[in-house]
Amino acid sequence: MHFWSFLVSVYHWLTAGDQWHGGDGVPHLLANHVRISISSLLVSAAIAIPIGAWLGHRGVGGTLAINIANVGRAIPIYALLVLAVQIFGITSPRGFGWTGSFVAFVPLVLLGIPPMLTNSYIGVREVGGELVDAARGMGLSEGEILRRVEIPVAMPLIMAGIRTAMVGIVATATLASFTGVDTLATPIYIGLNTNDNVAVFGGAVLVAVLAVVADLALAVVQRAVVSPGLRERRTRRQRVMVTVPPAA
Amino acid sequence: MLAALLANGPNSWVWWAWIPDHQHEIYAYLREHIALTAMAVVFGIIIALPLAILAARRRAIAAVVIPVVNAIYTIPSVALLALLLPTTGTGRVPAVIALTMYNLAILVRNTLEGLRGVPVDVLDAADGMGYTPRRRLVRVELPLALPAIVAGIRLATVSTIGLVTITFIVDQGGLGRFIQDGYQRDFHTPLVVGIVLSVALATFADLLLVRVERLVTPWRSRSDR
Numbered sequence: 430m431h432f433w434s435f436l437v438s439v440y441h442w443l444t445a446g447d448q449w450h451g452g453d454g455v456p457h458l459l460a461n462h463v464r465i466s467i468s469s470l471l472v473s474a475a476i477a478i479p480i481g482a483w484l485g486h487r488g489v490g491g492t493l494a495i496n497i498a499n500v501g502r503a504i505p506i507y508a509l510l511v512l513a514v515q516i517f518g519i520t521s522p523r524g525f526g527w528t529g530s531f532v533a534f535v536p537l538v539l540l541g542i543p544p545m546l547t548n549s550y551i552g553v554r555e556v557g558g559e560l561v562d563a564a565r566g567m568g569l570s571e572g573e574i575l576r577r578v579e580i581p582v583a584m585p586l587i588m589a590g591i592r593t594a595m596v597g598i599v600a601t602a603t604l605a606s607f608t609g610v611d612t613l614a615t616p617i618y619i620g621l622n623t624n625d626n627v628a629v630f631g632g633a634v635l636v637a638v639l640a641v642v643a644d645l646a647l648a649v650v651q652r653a654v655v656s657p658g659l660r661e662r663r664t665r666r667q668r669v670m671v672t673v674p675p676a677a
Numbered sequence: 678m679l680a681a682l683l684a685n686g687p688n689s690w691v692w693w694a695w696i697p698d699h700q701h702e703i704y705a706y707l708r709e710h711i712a713l714t715a716m717a718v719v720f721g722i723i724i725a726l727p728l729a730i731l732a733a734r735r736r737a738i739a740a741v742v743i744p745v746v747n748a749i750y751t752i753p754s755v756a757l758l759a760l761l762l763p764t765t766g767t768g769r770v771p772a773v774i775a776l777t778m779y780n781l782a783i784l785v786r787n788t789l790e791g792l793r794g795v796p797v798d799v800l801d802a803a804d805g806m807g808y809t810p811r812r813r814l815v816r817v818e819l820p821l822a823l824p825a826i827v828a829g830i831r832l833a834t835v836s837t838i839g840l841v842t843i844t845f846i847v848d849q850g851g852l853g854r855f856i857q858d859g860y861q862r863d864f865h866t867p868l869v870v871g872i873v874l875s876v877a878l879a880t881f882a883d884l885l886l887v888r889v890e891r892l893v894t895p896w897r898s899r900s901d902r
Binding site: 499500502596629630634 | 860
């Protein structure tokens with residue numbers, strides 16, 4: 430098939446009416462994908478950021494924080510999904526609560542932890558010195574120093590960690606469609622099994638758009654939560670690649 | 678629990694008898710895994726180095742290159758492979774293209790960071806000694822950026838080894854073939870073998886590259902690292 434006529438069929442696939450409603454429709458798949466991603470990101474952040482920030486504040490556990498990120502990178506993520514299926518079993522592959530499928534939820538939470546833990550550790554650790562001494566001199570308690578000085582100053586790096594985790598989670602939720610979980614990549618999975626290249630390509634377009642939009646959305650959040658005084662530093666810091674998302 | 682982990686039979690986590698029976702597959706998939714990783718990292722370096730050098734020279738180029746490689750990195754691998762599939766078909770070609778594209782983001786960013794980290798005094802000194810721009814790049818800037826470049830190559834290698842497993846989608850996969858086999862037959866042993874070998878390969882490659890880094894930057898003392 431000529432590539433242009435192929436693209437036209439993809440366009441027709443994307444705009445077909447039955448693509449946009451019903452149990453296999455794009456809105457349903459998109460909702461599941463977003464729900465799984467957000468719930469795992471929140472739980473993952475609730476575990477990783479406090480631990481990383483506290484370790485950074487105390488200045489202990491650095492090797493642990495860095496090594497967790499390195500080990501996380503080496504584990505093939507698809508294997509983690511398959512492992513979850515074999516441990517928990519596919520109880521209801523098409524059923525979803527708020528957390529989506531439990532089978533996808535557990536690996537997604539695990540893979541979100543390393544970048545956020547490492548970045549909040551390094552971010553808080555690097556504040557250090559004069560700023561913390563000044564805060565202590567002003568009579569702030571240790572908890573206040575962490576909450577009101579170290580975390581706000583470390584925010585650029587913490588947000589970079591959150592974005593890294595989000596990219597990894599959205600990508601892995603995509604992969605979860607290969608272990609029987611409904612996500613936006615389900616058309617890719619079905620298309621591959623039925624030799625339907627149009628569905629494969631159309632699904633891929635949808636997934637790619639979602640991933641880029643999710644990253645842009647977090648970039649907007651980042652602008653909102655990072656103090657304007659830190660902006661210049663943020664752009665400098667971001668060039669350094671502290672962590673990369675676990676490959677997915 | 679422990680008994681279940683240590684049990685030895687077709688339904689246990691590791692059925693030891695399976696391993697010697699599948700030696701040939703283990704070697705073949707390991708070879709495929711290494712070949713795909715090596716190609717993706719080498720092609721990544723070949724493309725990323727010139728891009729990063731150009732980006733370090735001109736801000737306008739950096740303003741285009743960095744967002745583009747970052748956007749590529751954001752696209753999930755399943756989608757990237759699926760986007761390539763209609764044009765390339767299945768096989769080694771889409772796998773290597775996709776893996777190489779992911780490496781670009783890591784390698785370009787690290788190389789650029791390394792080049793930008795070269796102190797201005799050093800550049801001035803090189804200019805004062807009459808170095809041409811090209812000679813300054815090859816003799817001064819690239820050697821000083823080398824630690825950052827090698828750090829990028831390490832990151833790229835380890836994450837590629839993890840990503841190769843997903844290329845089973847285009848009939849490749851290296852050790853990922855074991856993982857997919859384990860999933861399809863609901864059989865633990867190939868899955869565990871796939872995970873263990875893949876993590877071991879990543880660790881080995883990383884240690885090897887640390888060694889290479891020491892060899893190529895002999896002027897750095899131990900305390901610099």
